[in-house]
Amino acid sequence: MDMNERIERWNEEASQCKCGSAHYKVNIQISMEKGALNKIAPYVVSQGYKQVSVVYDENTREAAGRKVTALLGDAGIMVSEVLLNANKAGDVIADETFIVELLLALSHSSEAVLAVGSGTIHDLVRIVCFKMKIPFISVPTAASVDGFTSAGAPLVIRGVKQTYQATAPRAIFADLEVLSAAPQVLTAAGFGDMLGKFTSLADWKVSRDLGKEPFCPLAYQMTEEALHRCILHVDDIAEGSEKGVSILMDALIVSGISMLMIDHSRPASGGEHHISHRLEMKFMEQGRQPILHGAKVGVASALLTDIYRDLYQAKNVSAFGAYKDLPQREEMQDWLSKVGGPATLADMDVSDADFKEAMASAHTLRPRYTGLTYRNEKVVPNM
Numbered sequence: 001m002d003m004n005e006r007i008e009r010w011n012e013e014a015s016q017c018k019c020g021s022a023h024y025k026v027n028i029q030i031s032m033e034k035g036a037l038n039k040i041a042p043y044v045v046s047q048g049y050k051q052v053s054v055v056y057d058e059n060t061r062e063a064a065g066r067k068v069t070a071l072l073g074d075a076g077i078m079v080s081e082v083l084l085n086a087n088k089a090g091d092v093i094a095d096e097t098f099i100v101e102l103l104l105a106l107s108h109s110s111e112a113v114l115a116v117g118s119g120t121i122h123d124l125v126r127i128v129c130f131k132m133k134i135p136f137i138s139v140p141t142a143a144s145v146d147g148f149t150s151a152g153a154p155l156v157i158r159g160v161k162q163t164y165q166a167t168a169p170r171a172i173f174a175d176l177e178v179l180s181a182a183p184q185v186l187t188a189a190g191f192g193d194m195l196g197k198f199t200s201l202a203d204w205k206v207s208r209d210l211g212k213e214p215f216c217p218l219a220y221q222m223t224e225e226a227l228h229r230c231i232l233h234v235d236d237i238a239e240g241s242e243k244g245v246s247i248l249m250d251a252l253i254v255s256g257i258s259m260l261m262i263d264h265s266r267p268a269s270g271g272e273h274h275i276s277h278r279l280e281m282k283f284m285e286q287g288r289q290p291i292l293h294g295a296k297v298g299v300a301s302a303l304l305t306d307i308y309r310d311l312y313q314a315k316n317v318s319a320f321g322a323y324k325d326l327p328q329r330e331e332m333q334d335w336l337s338k339v340g341g342p343a344t345l346a347d348m349d350v351s352d353a354d355f356k357e358a359m360a361s362a363h364t365l366r367p368r369y370t371g372l373t374y375r376n377e378k379v380v381p382n383m
Contacts, residue, residue: 003030003253013218014261021214026260028149029171032249034242036175037067040139041075043171044112051078052137053110055102055125057092058083060117063141064178068116080107084121089289094123095156102128112137115169118186119145119293126166127153138169142182143190143249145294146268148172149256154277159284161277162365168260174249180242185292188341190248191237192298195332196272197227197255199301202308202322203270203370209319211369213266219258223267226251226258231335238339271308271372272301274365278358279350295342302332302343303355308371315374323371 001009007026014023031039044052052072056065061083072079082105084092092098102124106113115125116139129136130153138148147154153166179187201224208215230237230251236244258267265273276296283290308323336343345355363372 003032003250007257010218010222010257010261017216017218019214019216019218021216021262023216023261024263026149026257028169028257028260030174030253031172032174032176032246032253034176036173037064037071037139037178040068040114040137040173041071041077043173044072044077044137045075047112047170049077049111051080051107051109052112052114053080053082053106054114054116055082055084055121056116057086057121060121060141063116063182064139064175065116068114068139080110082106084124089287091289092120092124093156093290094120094127094154096158098124099127099155103131106132110134112170114139116141118142119147122148122150122169123153123155123166126150126169127155127164130166135170136167138172140172140174140249141178142186143179143245143252144182144186144193144292145190146193146252146255146259148174149253149260150265151260151263152265156281156284159281161281163265172253174253176242176246176249179249180240180245182245184240184340185295187237187240187245187248188336188339189292189294189298190252191230191234191294191339192292192296192301192336192341193294194227194230194248194251194255195335196270196294196297196301197223197268198326198332199272199304199308199371200266200268200270201227202326203368204266205322206319206371207266207369209322210317210374213369214262214264215266216262219262219267222258223255226254234335234338240340266368270368271362271370272297272304274362274370274372275300275304275355275358277365278362279354282354282358291342291348295348298332298336299342299344299348302329302336303345304371305329305332307375311371311374317374320371
């Protein structure tokens with residue numbers, strides 16, 4: 001069953017779900033196969049678009065941007081190209097500077113925008129398209145994050161990273177040849193983003209039981225099954241093979257769909273993501289080049305497993321049972337090392353002091369109950 005058929009099945013299951021949460025129909029056309037880039041121009045033509053913009057950076061231009069632009073031109077589509085140049089730290093980040101740059105660079109006559117890249121380029125395009133009220137099309141160049149399907153854009157505004165309402169893509173064209181050719185460090189980041197679901201899913205159960213927050217068993221199951229497929233095929237992902245990248249990208253898309261279906265990120269984002277955001281904000285203060293989002297998430301999740309398991313063992317709170325069966329920190333770090341990403345704070349050149357500082361305030365970034373909330377505030381609500 002291909003992804004589009006699975007989406008239809010999930011939409012049907014969601015329509016019958018009795019969890020009490022609101023559910024939203026997912027309507028994204030997805031092509032994930034070798035040669036998926038060749039399907040972009042026919043899709044654009046089928047939508048009646050005469051002029052589009054293609055957004056990329058220097059790396060993603062070479063990975064897919066040039067080919068996408070050429071294919072669109074050959075199909076008679078007028079193309080406006082937007083190159084996002086790196087900042088002084090050597091990176092493109094989703095902040096107010098790049099948002100304004102993209103707004104100014106986009107052609108006012110573009111009927112759609114193609115985001116050719118990984119997470120950051122997608123976040124910039126989705127927020128700009130949301131404000132301009134035009135659709136965007138996703139062309140991932142690496143299996144690096146689970147946010148390709150997202151309707152939310154994690155943005156750094158005045159040094160603070162928060163997620164803003166934006167728009168989901170109309171279609172995703174994930175070419176396995178492009179994805180498997182990406183640097184392994186990007187694939188490892190995608191794996192780290194998926195590994196973080198161990199703690200995010202446990203946090204979701206805790207937020208349900210202690211914070212009385214929305215919980216959907218269907219979205220939980222979708223994300224959990226995607227996570228375990230990645231663990232089952234960790235060797236394939238570590239090889240960077242087309243098979244491994246296909247399994248990882250499928251899992252990342254499923255994780256994104258689970259969030260889109262319930263219109264919040266609880267299945268895929270818990271304390272480990274909040275720590276990642278705090279570390280990123282610290283790097284910006286220090287003028288350091290950012291570390292890949294999934295890399296920070298994977299390392300943070302591995303370290304949180306010990307902290308969360310201690311909560312279960314030390315506190316007489318039954319809801320913390322969700323933390324009982326988390327993998328051992330060493331096992332998670334072994335998986336991260338195997339796929340070629342950082343596994344420890346030292347691997348990311350992050351000090352213990354910076355990590356502890358991030359943990360102490362990470363829970364304040366989102367109005368969401370997690371194990372970090374209890375660790376830092378010692379408050380169990382609604383008990």
